[in-house]
Amino acid sequence: MPKIKIRVLPRSSKNEVIGEMSDGTLKVKLTAPPVDGAANDSLIKLLAKYFDKPKSKIKIAAGATSKNKTIEILD
Numbered sequence: 702m703p704k705i706k707i708r709v710l711p712r713s714s715k716n717e718v719i720g721e722m723s724d725g726t727l728k729v730k731l732t733a734p735p736v737d738g739a740a741n742d743s744l745i746k747l748l749a750k751y752f753d754k755p756k757s758k759i760k761i762a763a764g765a766t767s768k769n770k771t772i773e774i775l776d
Contacts, residue, residue, distance in 0.1 A: 703773070706772075707727050708768060744772075
């Protein structure tokens with residue numbers, strides 16, 4: 702199960718994966734605000750499409766209330 706570090710930028714103009722930062726962290730823009738898990742839901746939906754996996758296979762392993770998250774992709 703690969704784990705990926707993510708840096709989330711909420712309240713952006715569109716949902717998109719920007720690319721990798723120098724330390725290997727994946728930078729992601731989300732339109733959703735970080736309220737009531739809306740940004741986390743948007744993140745899972747975006748990453749599912751990006752990695753071509755079902756949403757049920759993408760889990761937030763750490764950092765659910767932080768801009769820095771660790772995502773786990775299940776097999």
